[in-house]
Amino acid sequence: MQAGHAIGVDLGGTKILAGIVDRDGKVVRRHERPTPQDSQEHVLAELEAAVAELIDDSVVAVGLGAPSPIDQARGVVVRCTNLPLENAPLRERMHERFGVAVGLDNDANAAAIGEWRAGAGRGEDDLVMLTLGTGVGGGVVSGGKPFRGRDGAGAELGHVVLVHGGRPCQGVCTGHGHLEAYVSGTAATAAAHEAFGPSADAHRLVRLAAEGDAKAKELLEEVGRYLGSGIGSFVNIFGPQLVVLGGGFGVAAYDYLREPAEEVLRREALEPMRSAVRWAKAELGTAAGLIGAAFVGFEALDAS
Ligand SMILES: [Zn+2]
Numbered sequence: 001m002q003a004g005h006a007i008g009v010d011l012g013g014t015k016i017l018a019g020i021v022d023r024d025g026k027v028v029r030r031h032e033r034p035t036p037q038d039s040q041e042h043v044l045a046e047l048e049a050a051v052a053e054l055i056d057d058s059v060v061a062v063g064l065g066a067p068s069p070i071d072q073a074r075g076v077v078v079r080c081t082n083l084p085l086e087n088a089p090l091r092e093r094m095h096e097r098f099g100v101a102v103g104l105d106n107d108a109n110a111a112a113i114g115e116w117r118a119g120a121g122r123g124e125d126d127l128v129m130l131t132l133g134t135g136v137g138g139g140v141v142s143g144g145k146p147f148r149g150r151d152g153a154g155a156e157l158g159h160v161v162l163v164h165g166g167r168p169c170q171g172v173c174t175g176h177g178h179l180e181a182y183v184s185g186t187a188a189t190a191a192a193h194e195a196f197g198p199s200a201d202a203h204r205l206v207r208l209a210a211e212g213d214a215k216a217k218e219l220l221e222e223v224g225r226y227l228g229s230g231i232g233s234f235v236n237i238f239g240p241q242l243v244v245l246g247g248g249f250g251v252a253a254y255d256y257l258r259e260p261a262e263e264v265l266r267r268e269a270l271e272p273m274r275s276a277v278r279w280a281k282a283e284l285g286t287a288a289g290l291i292g293a294a295f296v297g298f299e300a301l302d303a304s
Contacts (some may be wrong), residue, residue, distance in 0.1 A: 001302060004060035007051055008294030010107060011035065011066045013082045013134065017286065018050040020059065021294035025118025027287060029054060040084050048097055055098060062094055063103040063297025065110030065289045072152025075104055081135070081171035103300030107289050111246060112139020113146055114292030119283035120244050127242040128234045129282070130157060132250030135170060136180040140238055158184070162229055182226035185249030191219045206252045217256065224257035228264025235269040235277050246282030254281045
């Protein structure tokens with residue numbers, strides 16, 4: 001295993017977060033810049049600029065997390081829901097520009113890998129992570145390895161069907177009744193609008209619940225119960241030791257979601273999985289994606 005640092009890059013809808021990270025997951029230096037919204041070439045140029053800003057002789061790999069399914073065989077970002085990036089050969093382009101090993105992954109997979117290697121999931125071989133934000137991202141570590149499916153596009157846990165023929169999903173997703181439509185920050189914001197008017201959002205809902213507002217608590221409990229149904233299914237499929245809840249909304253609302261979610265999970269999940277599973281709140285905050293992306297870079301280096 002080669003020493004040195006990796007640069008991890010988390011491509012978000014509004015910001016590109018990048019950092020130099022060591023093998024223990026410690027962030028040595030950070031950089032951030034806005035994500036351009038106008039063209040693919042501009043997004044690619046800014047990703048390169050973020051890496052160029054940080055790179056030095058200690059850097060042996062680059063890893064990128066993008067909000068899109070990834071074609072691992074070709075090293076291609078398939079299609080971002082909220083960004084002008086489609087069929088983008090990011091791995092080859094970054095390798096040609098910087099001459100180091102380059103790894104590529106879905107942003108939620110990267111966040112799960114970050115929490116697994118350096119956060120709430122340290123030392124676990126089997127975990128499921130859900131990031132509740134604008135959408136719902138999912139990441140799975142199974143048997144001590146990131147689970148990515150055949151082409152690398154898995155696991156899109158936010159887009160499993162919870163309610164047959166239910167609420168329409170978001171963005172480019174054509175599905176109905178997906179988990180994302182019930183437990184994302186966007187879904188909570190929609191519930192807040194309905195109950196408290198157009199200026200209320202998911203975070204206001206959490207603040208109101210903290211102040212003891214019964215309606216706000218009730219709405220969050222409902223989100224929690226949907227979450228428990230989804231997680232119950234994931235526990236039955238993957239048999240994890242740990243479920244990690246992250247993302248801006250997931251972390252903020254953790255204390256209100258966990259109990260109702262756990263109650264439903266205990267009903268839906270089978271033994272011995274349901275007694276074995278523990279819960280944790282994500283520890284790395286907004287750095288989870290870039291730290292995990294750096295580990296994806298190290299993974300590419302170690303495989304080469
Ligand atoms: Zn969907």
